[in-house]
Amino acid sequence: MSAGPDLLVAIAVSVLLVAGSIFSLLAALGLLRFPDLYTRMHAASKAGTIGSGLLLLAAGLHALDIAILLRALAGFAFFVLTAPVSAHLLAKAAHQAGYKLTNLSVTDQLPLAKQKSDRL
Amino acid sequence: MSASAILSFSTTFALVALSLGLLLTVARIVRGPTLPDRVLGLDMLVAIAIGFIAVIAIRSGFNLYIDIAIALSLVGFLATVAFARFILARGLSPESAGADSRAAAVPTRGKALAPARRQNKGGRR
Amino acid sequence: MRFRAMRFIVVNLLLTLVWAFVTGSFTLHNLALGFAIGAMSLLLVRDQLPASLNRVRPIKLLLLVGLFFKELMLSAIKVAVMVLRPNMRLRPGIFAYPLTITRDFEITLLANLITLTPGTLSVDVSDDRKMLYVHALSCHDPAAERRAISSGFERRIREAFPL
Structure with missing residues (x-):
């Protein structure tokens, strides 16, 4: 095995690793800094998903094995599909339970207390 | 700079950044102030743990860790869904x-x- | 009836492919195992399978997927930059978005796409499926957000899944 492709893969994996871990860190920072549940959810569902997804991709790429890469891609796809669903469910449940938006909010057009508690 | 040196540096960087992220998330979980905030924090904790496992997979060379990460993401998703249903059923907490x-x-x-x-x-x- | 069986088999084959991806092996035995597991899990949810999918335009669907990943990257970067700003200057809020697409899987798709794009997160859909409630980080101009969704994702979804 020559050194060229090896080095290229290492650089690509490193870029993915650094980007993914920075996204994860910023998502956690956003979780701490945003004022209410709904804004925090933005940080967790976007930056968090991308962060973990990039790290998974890095692991798949590092193996240099098509089966492992496909598995990592499947994991990434699964992650991207489930993150919005869980964010949506949590936001909906919190809003219906009556948790308020932050005072910075300018508008809330979602009607409250729709009495459909067992449909989720 | 050789390939393994680059990888060693970047995995160390990623582990440090992810550890900081875990700490910040734990701070949010402790501070709350409401149950949905904590559930969101736990969700984020699982996401960071998945990233952590992926980095460990690269560092150790055991590709089996990727399967563990995927399984963990499944479990985390189900846990969040269950918590969301619980919040809906319980309503506003005192x-x-x-x-x-x-x-x-x-x-x-x-x-x-x-x-x-x-x-x-x-x-x- | 025959159409239902067709759809069952198509979805089952897709599941088999996913199984082969996840297990990382394309041997005949493994494909057969994936097919059997897919059939069993489809039997469990046979009543909830979506209504007929008349037509799919593959190229438009690929365009949609491409747009989605571009927007996902952009939104992650935007949120990350926003977190780092010392003064976040948030104007969050929930606005109602009138839907023009009607089928459940389209609404689900749109809601998921909205959640993963910059500054917006879908919270709820009304009982009659005519309104989608979207939380936005900067909600000072809901009309512009609505225009962006309807000329972006909603149009693409309608193009990818013509009635």
Whole structure:
């Protein structure tokens, strides 16, 4: 095995690793800094998903094995599909339970207390 | 600079950044102030743990870790869904009423009136 | 009836492919195992399978997927930059978005796409499926947000899944 492709893969994996871990860190920072549940959810569902997804991709790429890469891609796809669903469910449940938006909010057009508690 | 040196540096960087992220998330879980905030924190904790496992997979060379990460993401998703249903079934928790003025649930007389009025104005627009 | 069986088999084959991806092996035995497991899990949810999918335009669907990943990257970067700003200047709020697409899987798709794009997160859909409630980080101009969704994702979804 020559050194060229090896080095290229290492650089690509490193870029993915650094980007993914920075996204994860910023998502956690956003979780701490945003004022209410709904804004925090933005940080967790976007930056968090991308962060973990990039790290998974890095692991798949590092193996240099098509089966492992496909598995990592499947994991990434699964992650991207489930993150919005869980964010949506949590936001909906919190809003219906009556948790308020932050005072910075300018508008809330979602009607409250729709009495459909067992449909989720 | 050789390939293994680059990888060693970047995995160390990623582990440090992810550890900091875990700490920040734990801080949010401890601070709350409401149950949905903590559930969101746990969700984020699982996401960071998945990233952590992926980095460990690169560092150790055991590709089996990727399967573990995928399984963990499944479990984390199901846990969040279960928690969301629980929050919906339980309704507003008693601790959120007074714990944080931002998340104040019941606008009692006096102090809480001002924010409530501001929200109404926004809603009419 | 025959159409239902067709759809069952198509979805089952897709599941088999996913199984082969996840297990990382394309041997005949493994594909057969994936097919059997897919059939069993489809039997469990046979009543909830979506209504008929008349037509799919593959190229438009690929365009949609491409747009989605571009927007996902952009939104992650935007949120990350926003977190780092010392003063976040948030104007969050929930606005109602009138839907023009009607089928459940389209609404689900749109809601998921909205959640993973910059500054917006879908919270709820009304009982009659005519309104989608979207939380936005900067909600000072809901009309512009609505325009962006309807000329972006909603149009793409309608193009990818023509009635």
